[in-house]
Amino acid sequence: MFNKKNGIRLVLIFMTFAMLFTACKSTPASKAVGPEMAAWKGEWISISTIAESEKLDSAYEETAKAMPNYSAGGLKDAVNKIYSLPVLAMKADGTNLLTLSILDKNKKSKTVKCEYKFEGKVEMPKQKGKFWYTFKAVNLPKELRAFRFLVITEIHFHDNEVAHWHARFGAVSMEALTSDSQKVLPTFVSKKESEEKIIELLKTKISETAKNLPVAPFSAHETFKDVKDGKWINLANVMNMESEEIDAVYEKFIKKYAGQNPKGGDFTKEELQKMAKDYGNKMAGAGIYSHLQFVTKNGKNKVIFWNNNEKIFESEYIRISANKINPGFMAIEAKEKTDAFKTIICSPPHYGHMHMLYGNSNEEIEKNGFGTCIPANSSAKTMAGMFAYTLNLKMNSVIKNNKQTK
DSSP: OOHHHHHTOOOOOOOOOOOGGGGSSSOSSHHHTTSSSSGEEEEEGGGGGTTTOOOGGGHHHHTTTTTTTTTTHHHHHHHHHHHHEEEEEEESSSSEEEEEEEEOOTTTTEEEEEEEEEEEEEEEETTEEEEEEEEEEESSOOGGGGGGEEEEEOBOOOTSSSOEEEEEEESSSSSHHSSSTTTOOOOOEEESSSSHHHHHHHHHHHHHHHHHHHTTTTTHHHHTTTTTTTTEEEEHHHHTOOOOOHHHHHHHHHHOOOOOOOTSSSOOHHHHHHHHHHHHHHTTTTTSSSSEEEOOGOOEEEEEEETTTTEEEEEEEEEEOTTSSSSSSEEEEEEEEESSSSSEEEEEBBBTTTTEEEEESSSHHHHHHEEEEEETTTTTHHHHHHHHHHHHHHHHHHHHHHHHHH
């Protein structure tokens, strides 16, 4: 959960805007037929493959003029995160066999085939009469573990736009892809379509999406469940906490790792306490900020940094282009001058936590490291759970390294 690589593409689900399907007013270009993918037979490309085109820059710049919390680059990043997908192209032969062009871990394109079994139709939330066609992978190839579930729409068009359709892939569940909380909308068009027509389609999507983006990019961080007054606590501080619940974690780990102390015998409570605090003191922001507070009411997009009860920095922030250090996260830049927090790169809130990097330059950001925060008003039980998870990672590392040196 706190692994840097695993948090990167989460994509990014913090955009709280209404589904764009409400704009689909015209008759679909074709109807889905039976359990097979006959209606989608052909070769398709993701519009995200053209979304970086310079021909779209003027559209982003013009639209961003009316969005005080977004630069043109920030708007571009927000739009791309909605429509992008690791699937660059798709070929359907009329059955349930798909040939997918995907990006591997080195960001290189490769082709993988996968058969999908039709699981039925699911009506879209708040979209009466419109459906997701759901599929589950059969004999899933190793390279497609993140693509176990697939949901797609009918091929359709809006007014004079080119025919297109939407797809979502996922590894967790079908429900996660069809729920109203899921906001990403990867879009595919025929490979035969001209770049000019796709550019025009994207220009329309930029305008539509901008209207539905949150006025404040940080709004999800302020309103995330279990967050009170927009305040989060740095996990580094949690690792230095003491409580009955955390004492119980120590007792549990002493039993769990009995006889595995590199020094011989069992771990002591004092050793575990030192390990937890030393680990916490090396985390991003340790000793610099203990809490973050997001303020987004009345069009603001403000972050306040606290060190216990002392306010150490406060500024409005504007969303900017994705940062190469972690392009999957949202990058935000302070409007006020600061010695430490000019750029924030953060994940959307997910599974009770969020990740954040900060610094005045990319060199500083990399040096400061990858941080984690949880809601500041979390219960003692929740705090202890996060503490246990993190300490367990550290203990496993210590024990593994000890075995390798023997």
